[in-house]
Amino acid sequence: MLWPVVRSQLDVVTRLIPSASGQTADELMLLAAEHAHWLSWVAAQNQQTGPALAWLDGAHGWAIDASHADMASWLQRVRAYYCRQHSDPIRALRVADGARQLAGLSPGATSVAAHEASLAAAAVGERDRALRLADDAVVEASRVPDEPDRPAWLYWLTPSRARLHRADTAYACHRWQEAATGFEESLPGLAGFPRDQAHYQGLLTDAQRRAA
Known part of the structure; x- marks a missing residue:
């Protein structure tokens, strides 16, 4: 199953964000948003409404922080x-x-x-x-x-x-x-x-x- 792989990748990306700046930080936050969006979608498909919304909120926060409209x-x-x-x-x-x-x-x-x-x-x-x-x-x-x-x-x-x-x-x-x-x-x-x-x-x- 892809869930643990994507979750692990998201952890790696988010650990890199604090030490990055400028365009590199923006690209990392966009990547984090993409991963969290996928996790939200999988949770929603499995009727896990709370986790789906939580992952979506996290993804949206990273997208806003990256100024990615x-x-x-x-x-x-x-x-x-x-x-x-x-x-x-x-x-x-x-x-x-x-x-x-x-x-x-x-x-x-x-x-x-x-x-x-x-x-x-x-x-x-x-x-x-x-x-x-x-x-x-x-x-x-x-x-x-x-x-x-x-x-x-x-x-x-x-x-x-x-x-x-x-x-x-x-x-x-x-x-x-x-x-x-x-x-x-x-x-x-x-x-x-x-x-x-x-x-x-x-x-x-x-x-x-x-x-x-």
Whole structure:
């Protein structure tokens, strides 16, 4: 299991931070934030809500200390996702809105925060707002650089993913035919990601059934 390996690596990184300065310290804190984010995600997947939030708080602190706006925004986006998954869409929308309004964000970070905000808006019944946010997310995603120039945690944000995000929001807004069309057009872009492909294929099938 990767947990003890990542936890050990995080310990090594955090021991180095106090003796570092300048850009080196910032890079170490960003690395610590990435490790803590992964630990948070694993804890959340195992229904360990308290540890998941604690690791996320630690990660966010390191991102702020490193003045890394993209990572700070990404971690707020993850917190918004946790809120939405725990049936608190109002808080999710507030947190996701904050994530997309941080200064100095890259298009990729802005896009994924807007997507999360769109799903939260749909969950609270603000469907027009949700669709506007989803459109904003697609526009920002079109400005994302090629994979080698993206942050490691945004390696997956391709044009196909952005269109799937738009279909996600259409589905959440009960616009079944629009969602089905979006899923169908974008699914081929998930080659190599069988779990994601199965998830979206299920949504496509359900959207087609509801649209019939």
